[in-house]
């Protein structure tokens with residue numbers, strides 16, 4: 001419930017904090033299936049997703065937490081949330097027996113990767129290098145990353161050749177990852193699966209000290225060569241967009257307003273803090289801020305006009321430990337965001353006695369400031385904008 005919401009629409013209290021977002025069960029549309037594109041999943045698919053969790057997402061595996069009977073009950077309940085399960089039968093993909101992998105099969109799979117142009121989205125090396133499409137959205141217009149094919153532990157549906165075969169044949173509903181069932185033979189898809197399995201790099205937790213050092217050295221070199229990409233990585237992992245983008249009543253990012261501010265955070269008892277517009281718009285965003293002004297607010301909590309921020313909602317004291325290169329990268333990335341005009345009102349100031357009472361509660365009574373995140377955009381853009389339902 002915390003994630004998928006009380007009615008299963010994928011809009012629970014934690015929903016806007018998660019990438020990818022929790023599934024909306026009411027549509028009966030699932031990414032991880034052993035069924036044809038457009039079909040509902042089988043019970044076994046759902047049981048597996050609940051038991052094992054979805055790798056590379058916030059969906060945990062429940063098999064160690066609840067019994068198999070309870071998992072079946074959960075699946076039965078989830079199916080009642082969409083009318084599709086009552087009226088449709090799942091169309092399972094006939095995969096045939098899995099051929100053993102071999103260097104020849106991997107080599108043929110490389111050819112299939114070229115023919116099917118996977119590199120357009122996943123890059124020539126599976127890590128996005130040279131990809132022509134770099135930003136993706138799901139059907140709810142929420143941002144999505146194309147999987148890094150060298151990191152199979154992030155594949156939601158599992159890393160095995162069999163898992164991959166199902167993803168290639170069934171596609172991933174609601175995302176740009178298409179089905180290739182009609183464009184490649186079964187053999188070609190097995191070869192492709194073996195090829196993708198062969199792309200796996202060694203995960204950090206299996207590396208020895210020397211390999212870890214080499215790995216980070218390579219990452220650092222790549223970061224220096226491409227600060228905007230490094231900045232995007234930092235902004236994504238720190239989660240700046242979670243606060244600096246407005247969301248609708250289903251906690252979905254309002255299309256077109258990512259990073260354009262206007263998300264209202266109430267901090268008790270200090271008042272309302274609408275987040276700033278971080279796009280490069282000159283009049284309402286950071287377009288007229290100097291690099292130093294942006295860095296100053298991130299590391300010392302001082303706004304352009306000299307106002308000082310509390311250490312919340314934005315935890316700038318922890319940003320103050322960012323290395324100079326990383327701060328520069330964040331600024332470079334923010335500069336690359338296309339301008340979006342969204343004039344955000346200033347925070348409401350609290351009266352001094354309330355402010356002091358808040359400080360007293362925090363410092364003397366040791367309570368955390370309760371924060372409330374309100375849906376909607378308090379900025380000037382897109383007022384009354386309706387969420388997009390596919």
Ligand code: HEC
Nearest residue numbers: 116117118121136145146147155156157158167175176177
């Ligand atoms: C139009 C862009 C596009 C093309 C073409 C494309 N993919 Fe994807 N692929 C995506 C996106 C986006 C995702 C992430 C989906 C998600 O996380 O929900 C993805 C996910 C994946 C995954 C992860 C599956 C999982 O379980 O999470 C694999 C593996 C994959 N793609 C392989 C391929 C291969 C191989 C090809 C070529 C046959 C291909 N993709 C073609 C966009 C694309």
Ligand code: HEC
Nearest residue numbers: 235238239240243265273274275276277294297313314347
């Ligand atoms: C927990 C929510 C939260 C997170 C996460 C967060 N911010 Fe903020 N940020 C705020 C709030 C609230 C303000 C505005 C406070 C005000 O204006 O009084 C703000 C102000 C700013 C400002 C000043 C711009 C303006 O118009 O006021 C910049 C620049 C900024 N944040 C950048 C970032 C970056 C970059 C990140 C990620 C590294 C980030 N923020 C993460 C909540 C957040």
